[in-house]
Amino acid sequence: MLQQESLVEYGFNRVIITITAVMCALLEIIDTTIVNVALNEMKGNLGATLNDVSWVITAYAIANVIIVPLTSWLSQQFGRKNYFAVSIIIFTVSSFLCGNATNIWELVFFRFIQGLGGGALLVTSQTIITEVYPPEKRGMAQALYGMGVIVGPTLGPPLGGYIVDNFSWPYIFYINIPIGVIATLLTLSYVKSPNYGGKKSLSDVDWLGILFLILAVGSLQFVLEKGQEHDWFEDIWIITFAVVAVLGVYLFIWRELVAKDPAVELRVLKDRNLAIGTVLSFILGFGLYGSTFVIPLFTQNALGWTALQSGLMLVPSSVATGLMMPIVGKAIQNGISQKYLIALGFSIFFGFSLWAYTIITPFTGEGDFFWMLMLRGVGLGFLFVPTTTLALSSLKGKEIGQGAAFTGMVRQLGGSFGIALISTYISRRSVQHRADLANHISPYDLDVQERLAGMKANFLTNGAGADQASMQANKLMDLMVTKQSMLLTYMDVFLGIGIFFLVCVPFVLILKPAKNKVDMSNVGH
Structure with a gap:
């Protein structure tokens, strides 16, 4: 070596x-x-x-x-x-x-x-x-x-x-x-x-393990990507791929544990730090990709922004993350425990989510997002480096490569789970909020009558006929209910993400990572 x-x-x-x-x-x-x-x-x-x-x-x-x-x-x-x-x-x-x-x-x-x-x-x-x-x-x-x-x-x-x-x-x-x-x-x-x-000959390659891996993660990713689009388990294809995913995971684990030269060395997960780091990588992927998914979705669907506007809004947050990375890396180098930095990152991410929950209104503008997203960037900066270094901190030789592969895959899957969960929640919760709001709008309610009359009068002054003005007023009221239900749904999403991260904090603080440092000699990934 x-x-x-x-x-x-x-x-x-x-x-x-x-x-x-x-x-x-x-x-x-x-x-x-x-x-x-x-x-x-x-x-x-x-x-x-x-x-x-x-x-x-x-x-x-x-x-x-x-x-x-x-x-x-x-x-x-x-x-x-x-x-x-x-x-x-x-x-x-x-x-x-x-x-x-x-x-x-x-x-x-x-x-x-x-x-x-x-x-x-x-x-x-x-x-x-x-x-x-x-x-x-x-x-x-x-x-x-x-x-x-x-x-x-x-x-x-x-x-x-x-x-x-x-x-x-x-x-x-x-x-x-x-x-x-x-x-x-x-x-x-x-x-x-x-x-x-030495390299393995083709006859020594763990072809079965590779096949089961493709079936397992390929099917799981398909279910996560397409589940909401096809109404989850109401669709025969989603059911089929879910069954294949579960069966594939079982067969993959079995094969890799009995194979002489497995394609993926699962035994490396016996390392306590890698096991902890893998779970934390899943949560990091959930927060990173989930928030990157929901923020543009909210600004475009609820506030009517363009894709370019929504994307540019996230850039300062990325800059904040980039600036934090070397600072956090230096802190680890100086001996600060990764678990305290990760707990701080989770807490900051909760602060970002709670802030987002409080600013959502029909009149939210770009200025309202800037410092909130900067806080998100700082939180992610505190999460990525400690999570990765903790996961690899007691591995040796070729195990480092296996550990990096596990954390990378799990981070991607965490993002897929986050996006699937958030998109399903938005779709279903907005319907529920709309139904709840509609139940409070009665044509016999004086406030509703006054609101409709005001809108109808506005349309009449703009040249609409009486019937057309009445129809347009009702349509506008319906749009207002839809928009309000969307705002309430996105408030729930941000609060839910925040609570999820806050709940993780005490679990991170009670972790007892192994003391070993990575031996970078004989690395083999």
């Missing part, structure tokens, strides 16, 4: 490798959200339905979740530098093919291939950055990587909105090409691979 000294870099080389890895992580994360604002243009240009075009997002997410836990094994098989470079090439070529797709199913297929390349970039970038820094600076290394992971989801929508407004939807894929070419050349020139020893 290569020793630590052969992997740690200093000076210019370390700067170049860090930039390359962060750039690749950013590429992958941005591409998970950049397409969201281009779906309408894709739909019209490719002659697809909304259900069809939503597969552009789903295919990428499923491919991501499938490939992430396999990255450690694939790196070992082909060498990390080779695997990382090939992943960038796959991502770049499929980006070009996505932009040139002539129908929706071509685009979906190429997005799936892009997701296979992209998922590898995310986790392998983290391991590369970890290895090129000496152990005492690992907190800072995770901070630099975390900037890409946290900032990426919020940069996607405004960047996508700008490109769609000023160019056309294929360019959201074409912008990956020059960055991908540069990243490939830098990887081949500067990134090193540990010496893994």
Whole structure:
């Protein structure tokens, strides 16, 4: 095995490798959200339905979740530098093919291939950055990587909105090409691979484990992505894939525990710190992707903002997170316990959610969001680096790569659970709020009569006939009820997210992480 000294870099080389890895992580994360604002243009240009075009997002997410836990094994098989470079090439070529797709199913297929390349970039970038820094600076290394992971989801929508407004939807894929070419050349020139020893022959590969993994996480991701759209377990396809997911998880766990050379080494989860870090990564993914999903949804649906406006609003929050990362990394380096930083992050995130709950009105404006979102950014800054370093803090050698893969996969799944739960809650709770509000609007109520009369008089003065004015007044009243029910629903969502994070605080504080430090020698992811 290569020793630590052969992997740690200093000076210019370390700067170049860090930039390359962060750039690749950013590429992958941005591409998970950049397409969201281009779906309408894709739909019209490719002659697809909304259900069809939503597969552009789903295919990428499923491919991501499938490939992430396999990255450690694939790196070992082909060498990390080779695997990382090939992943960038796959991502770049499929980006070009996505932009040139002539129908929706071509685009979906190429997005799936892009997701296979992209998922590898995310986790392998983290391991590369970890290895090129000496152990005492690992907190800072995770901070630099975390900037890409946290900032990426919020940069996607405004960047996508700008490109769609000023160019056309294929360019959201074409912008990956020059960055991908540069990243490939830098990887081949500067990134090193540990010496893994012998490779497995094809007959020794855990094909069954890989098959069960694909069935398990692919089916689970499908259920989470499509459940609300198909009314969950009222739909035979959702039921079928849910059963396949449960069966796949069971068979995958069984296979990996009995296999001589498993594709994913589950025994590494016996490590207490990794087990804790994996749970915390799920919660972090829930908060990060869930809030990134619900904030633009609220501002566009309830306040009538454009996608570009909603996306730009999140940028200062990302900057705040980026500024916090090195500070938190330094705090860990100085010996402050990760659990106290994580508890502080959860508490700050609760403060953000409670603040959001209190400012939601029909007249909420951009100025009301700025400091609230800055608080969100600070909270995420306190969460990412400590969670990641805690998860990897007592692993050794190749276990570090497996640990990074687990936390990466679980963070993605946490985001998928968060989005699925929030979208289902919004859909159903808004109906309930609307019904409750409608029950309080009686044509015999004097206040309601006065309100309708005032609106009717306004329409009459603008030239409407008596019947038309009456109809328009009733329609406006109905719209007001709908908007109010939406506002109440989003208030519930923000409060619910906040309470969830607040409840986590005492559990984090009673954790007793192992004292071991990561031995960065003989790393093998």
